[in-house]
Amino acid sequence: SQTIHQWPATLVQPVGSPLSLECTVEGTSNPNLYWYRQAAGRGLQLLFYSVGIGQISSEVPQNLSASRPQDRQFILSSKKLLLSDSGFYLCARRDRNAYEQYFGPGTRLTVT
């Protein structure tokens, strides 16, 4: 199973408010997990990836942060949202001993 859950599916938040997006995966242990952002009509930007609990690599410096408190949970956070944080956020997984990567259904974030 490559099941990936993302919550919430849609979110509208005012500028300056905090953010917490959650990603959970099923059916695997110690997967690599990723957060991507996609602006409307654009490509995918890798934000963070994690190879294990508490291990986070940041690809783009910004006001976002990520945490991995449990093996199958990956959280994307912000203390104060900016208008430019609007977009479609995708969580992805790659299982150990596999080379393909699978994506969750995504969260559509609108910052107003």
Next chain:
Amino acid sequence: AQTVTQSQPEMSVQEAETVTLSCTYDTSENNYYLFWYKQPPSRQMILVIRQEAYKQQNATENRFSVNFQKAAKSFSLKISDSQLGDTAMYFCACRSSGNTPLVFGKGTRLSVIA
């Protein structure tokens, strides 16, 4: 660092016809993997086809096949018998071995016309 280039921002094809989407990549690695993903209007990213660089045989998945030219660093996607449901953004991606993340191209928007 790896780079992936998709030179066709938009393409269209008549239903039942064949279309080829282009992708070139650059990597200094010997062991790497190549992928095509489809993103329909729902925005769910769907893995279409994958290719290991060490395999010479081109990958095929039903109506989808690739033309992998390792020396030219080219990885094109051919869609045969195009269907309306093939309308989507298509992303080419590359990853080297180990824990390195995928590197994506900017995508090609494909429209299948009835």
